[in-house]
Amino acid sequence: MGDVHLLPAERSGHRVIDGERVCQAIAAIGPETDLSARAKIFAILGDPTRLTLLTCIKAAGPISVSDLAAATGFNDTTVSQTLRYLRASAIVTAERDGRVIRYQLADGPVGALLALDDHPDHPDHPDHPDHPDHPDHA
Secondary structure (H helix, E strand, C coil): CCCCCCCCHHHCCCCCCCHHHHHHHHHHHCCHHHHHHHHHHHHHHCCHHHHHHHHHHHHHCCEEHHHHHHHHCCCHHHHHHHHHHHHHCCCEEEEEECCEEEEEECCCHHHHHHHHHHCCCCCCCCCCCCCCCCCCCC
8 A cells, every 4th residue: 555645634534535535636746846837847848839849859869940940840049948938847958069959858857758659559659549640541
């Protein structure tokens, strides 16, 4: 059996049906600071421009602003400003290669979240039976 969690006093009026499941749920939530940090990651991925750039960076590895602009169709300024935000958020890192700066994913949860789309069990993966391009899709 895992940790035992006491229901916080402000929730003492709530009816509990399965105390073990309540305990598991409390453990999954974790401290509010952890939850806020996780929410920030999802918010970053929730913006289509950021998600597009991160997807490209994950696929291509270290890549320059100009190459990201060419790949996405975004202008250099949009790419640059978005990368500045992602760098300040510790989502990407930059390395200088002569006169060119190349961006790559930082170590952390974003790469794993982006990889969900690559997994054959994910409905957006072409090998998933529910994907419209799958041969067995009705």
